[in-house]
Amino acid sequence: MEGQQVRALYDFTGEAGTAELSITAGELLTVMRDNVGDGWCEGFNQSGRSGLFPAAYVQVVEQAAPSNAMTSSQQSSGDYWDDDWDDDSEVGQTQAYVPSSTQQHAEQAAQQNNADHDNCIHASMPIHSVIPERPIPNVPKKNNKFSTLIKSGEDSFLMSTRTVNVPESEKIYIQESYGGWCTWAPRGDPYSCVVTSPKKESKLKGLKSFIVYQLTPTFNSIQVSRRYKHFDWLHERLEEKYCFIPIPPLPDKQISGRYEKQFIQHRRTQLQEFVDYVCRHPVLSRSSVWEHFMTCTDEKRWKAGKRKAERDELLGVNYFNAIQCADIVLDAIKTEIQTDTFSRFISGLDPVVKNFMAMVVDQAKKHQLYRREFQKISQSFTSLGHALEADDNSRGKLTRALKATGDAYNDIGKLYEEQPKFDWEPLADKFHIYRGIISNFPDVISIHKSAVQKRKDCERLVSEHKMEPQQLRDLSQRTDVIARALIAEETHFQTEREVHINKAIKTHLTEQIAFYQKIVKKLQEALSAFDE
DSSP states (O other), X not given: OTTOEEEXXXXXXXXXXXXXXXXXXXXXEEEEEXXXXXXXXXXXXXXXXXXXXXXXXXXXXXXXXXTTTTOGGGOOGGGOOOTTOOOSSOOSSOOBOOOGGGGGGHHHHHHHHTSOGGGOOOOSSOOOOOSOSSOOOOXXXXXXXXXXXXXXXXXXXXXXXXXXXXXXXXXXXEEEOTTSOEEXXXXXXXXXXXXXXXXXXXXXXXXXXXEEEEEEETTTOOOEEEEHHHHHHHHHHHHHHOTTSOOOOOOOSSOSSOOSHHHHHHHHHHHHHHXXXXXXXXXXXXXXXXXXXXXXXXXXXXXXXXXXXXTOOSOXXXXXXXXXXXXXXXXXXXXXXXXXXXXXXXXXXXXXHHHHHHHHHHHHHXXXXXXXXXXXXXXXXXXXXXXXXXXXXXXXXXXXXXXXXXXXXXXXXXXXXXXXXXXXXXXXXXXXXHHHHHHHHHHHHHHHHHHHHHHHHHHHHHHTTSSOHHHHHHHHXXXXXXXXXXXXXXXXXXXXXXXXXXHHHHHHHHHHHHHHHHHHHHHHHHHHHTTO
8 A cells, every 4th residue: 555645643743763753633644665564654744754653543545535425324323322422533434544464454453443532552562551651641621612611600600690590400519517618418329330341333334433331320230332432522511510520531532552452441441430430429420411421221312411411501600509508608718728728739739640640650661671571581591491401410400490490580570561450550540530630620729719809809899889798798608609619629539539549559559469479479489499
């Protein structure tokens, strides 16, 4: 397929000092060689620069798309009720570019490439860890609609210029304890939801493919099938609706590594972390859009619920109207000190958690290097045993012991190769959630700060006789609603981190101890070979 034009589906940053070519999503490229190996192609961009780029990151540019490529008659029921949703990475109507050297796997590669964004990755060596080879920045998704809602909605809520109808099912309650600490009032019995059985399905007679995950909540045990793009849609709805709650992040859409069964399972684990956090949250777990996402099995009801969620007006700052709490006036100075303290805590925690994540990722990657180092050690001991064996006077005991030592180090290398999925990767999955929540907290805090500033401005207007005192009292009461919501979310976050980070670190250390005990056992077995 030399000379064929392809279009980049995703950004790829080439590593400095290598032959890798950086490409940008949407960029046109010309393939010079498609048999480089390991899923790489060689080509040049429109500026004439040439280099290597991942074959899975590009798709063939068709000269003329078939007129009937996307007709409604070809939409299969396996598409899981697309409607007008933003597709995962099923962009355009062209097929994924597949190097000729791997043509026998063309259908599989095309399906993989057209799966969710998270399934498009490159590989330079057969590693088992699904931790990224190079760290990926945690860039939050910009949501202009969400930002506009916040800016336009806060004044209308504080000044009560708009009447919002709040159904009983949408009301959320805040409990207040002695000392001014607020918590979200629990609603209903706790439950969990399991994400299982990721599998590949297709539509359009196999032209498009995607990964489907099965969700089963404990309160009804009815399984539903969801794609990554459905999770993405849900995440956007939750972000828009609950501006006072930092929504846990989804798995990164684009990641370096290998597209294989192990990667899909790791993606399922990350989605499980997201689902677990939502299920534990007193507000999110009772959200109508979340319950619809988690339970709906009927196509018509699914689409109706989807459109209802997208037309929902009770979102953003408007949702503060749904918060039911005590109308006792908060101590403004005490509350401001409390929220400022929490803001500084988050600001200090954010870079530390990001550095911790970088360390975890780095450790998981290094295990692959450790494996190769132990293989070298193994080969050296084994070679020494073979060399001594060449002596006719050798009795064989020492050579056998040296070979046993070589085998032990080889086994230790294999232990290092497999270990990250037991300790470092689960830790990374847990802190991926908290990194996202912590990075979103400043936006939540800023809503309260803006409300406090608005109250101060109104206090000045009252002193200048430009505003009625009753208006200020009403505004202060609504400012207290925002403050109570922030404190309630702060309390929930503190509970979460105390319980679940504690559990995650304990699990990590337990796995580390078991790992090194296995190494000690291997070395003890090697040592015993010298005493036989």
